Amino acid sequence: MSDWNKEFVNAGALWLHDGSAARPHALLTSGLHSDGFVNCTMVTQKPSLLRKILNEPDGLSPKLPIGADWVIGSALGAVTFAYAVAERLSCRAGFTEKDGDTMRLARFEIQPGQKVLVVEDVISTGGSTLKTLEGIKAATGGKATILPSIVCLVNRSGKDELDGKKIRALLTPAINTWKPEDCPLCKQGSEPVRPKSHWKQLTA
Numbered sequence: 325m326s327d328w329n330k331e332f333v334n335a336g337a338l339w340l341h342d343g344s345a346a347r348p349h350a351l352l353t354s355g356l357h358s359d360g361f362v363n364c365t366m367v368t369q370k371p372s373l374l375r376k377i378l379n380e381p382d383g384l385s386p387k388l389p390i391g392a393d394w395v396i397g398s399a400l401g402a403v404t405f406a407y408a409v410a411e412r413l414s415c416r417a418g419f420t421e422k423d424g425d426t427m428r429l430a431r432f433e434i435q436p437g438q439k440v441l442v443v444e445d446v447i448s449t450g451g452s453t454l455k456t457l458e459g460i461k462a463a464t465g466g467k468a469t470i471l472p473s474i475v476c477l478v479n480r481s482g483k484d485e486l487d488g489k490k491i492r493a494l495l496t497p498a499i500n501t502w503k504p505e506d507c508p509l510c511k512q513g514s515e516p517v518r519p520k521s522h523w524k525q526l527t528a
């Protein structure tokens with residue numbers, strides 16, 4: 325059995341506050357404060373770790389659907405993850421890319437009737453995944469079959485499904501975010517720090 329939480333923590337991809345006011349907490353780029361931090365890049369940059377996650381029976385292996393012709397993620401975060409999932413499923417990989425306020429499927433031609441699995445590295449609000457679903461529908465004229473599950477490494481959205489599609493995640497950490505003035509950890513005297521530059525302090 326693999327302790328995926330621990331693997332993510334060791335890789336620098338996940339940190340969760342332990343509740344102690346003596347420990348610092350996360351100051352996010354958005355300016356919000358949080359009791360957790362996810363940086364899947366630290367996992368998706370490791371092909372061998374992705375392969376392990378996708379192949380082990382207590383990893384994502386049992387959560388992968390059969391019959392996909394394409395695996396599509398959103399650029400840039402899910403590009404390598406989509407590629408790894410496609411390798412595992414022996415199908416094609418592609419990605420949607422940012423175009424103004426939308427995600428566009430620009431350089432891949434999905435044929436009518438082909439089955440598409442949508443994947444994400446991390447689902448935070450679900451916004452970019454919904455845009456990816458829209459981008460695939462727009463590019464294929466709704467003629468591709470989008471499979472009924474979305475596979476991701478980390479689901480921190482608190483949602484079970486998006487657009488009627490079940491989210492199947494490796495990890496589902498409970499993470500809260502607050503405006504600085506509402507942050508209960510600040511009120512207890514915990515210090516907010518930038519996670520990437522204070523990783524050692526956070527995880528000490």
Ligand SMILES: [Zn+2]
Pocket residue numbers: 349357358504507508509510511516
């Ligand atoms: Zn705070």
